[in-house]
Amino acid sequence: MGNPFVFIELYTDDVGKSKAFYTSLLDWKTEDLDNPAAPGGKYTMINVGEGTGGGMLKNPMPNGGSYWMPYAHVQDVEDTAKKAEKLGAKIMLGKTEVMGMGWLAIITDPQGAMFGFWQEKG
Numbered sequence: 001m002g003n004p005f006v007f008i009e010l011y012t013d014d015v016g017k018s019k020a021f022y023t024s025l026l027d028w029k030t031e032d033l034d035n036p037a038a039p040g041g042k043y044t045m046i047n048v049g050e051g052t053g054g055g056m057l058k059n060p061m062p063n064g065g066s067y068w069m070p071y072a073h074v075q076d077v078e079d080t081a082k083k084a085e086k087l088g089a090k091i092m093l094g095k096t097e098v099m100g101m102g103w104l105a106i107i108t109d110p111q112g113a114m115f116g117f118w119q120e121k122g
Contacts, residue, residue: 006073006118008054012066015044015056022046030056035099043099071104071116080117081105 012018022028028046035043039058046054059066074080078095085091088110095103102120109115 003072003074005052005070007071007116008052009069009071009116010046010054010056010066011059011061011064011069012056013059013064015040015042015058018056018066019044033099037099067114069106069114069116071118074117074119077103077105077117077119081107084109 010018010022019030023030026048028048031045031047033043033045034041035057039060042057044056046056048054081089081091081094084107089107091105091107092114093104093106095105097103100121102118102122104116104118106114106116
């Protein structure tokens with residue numbers, strides 16, 4: 001079996017408007033968490049009930065627009081990012097610890113699409 005999608009994040013210019021839209025549209029439940037590493041010091045968890053959950057945060061890139069970032073589960077974020085690089089990807093963000101829960105890395109594939117990897121702590 002391949003590596004499943006395990007998380008998806010919305011990088012948005014306006015977290016409040018995004019929360020209002022998606023909670024009204026899809027009946028998602030959200031929870032704001034303090035996270036000093038996130039822009040504005042807040043991170044919003046998305047609980048969808050069943051299936052893959054996610055989060056929202058203010059886009060750290062000024063005028064970067066809003067976009068969804070999918071994450072696939074991997075055994076080793078650093079090794080997977082290096083493998084992706086050998087296959088023609090560019091590493092945009094190397095192995096980064098997230099709130100003591102695990103690590104992520106972000107690449108752009110050879111066609112320029114951004115994609116994330118997630119490794120649980122444990």
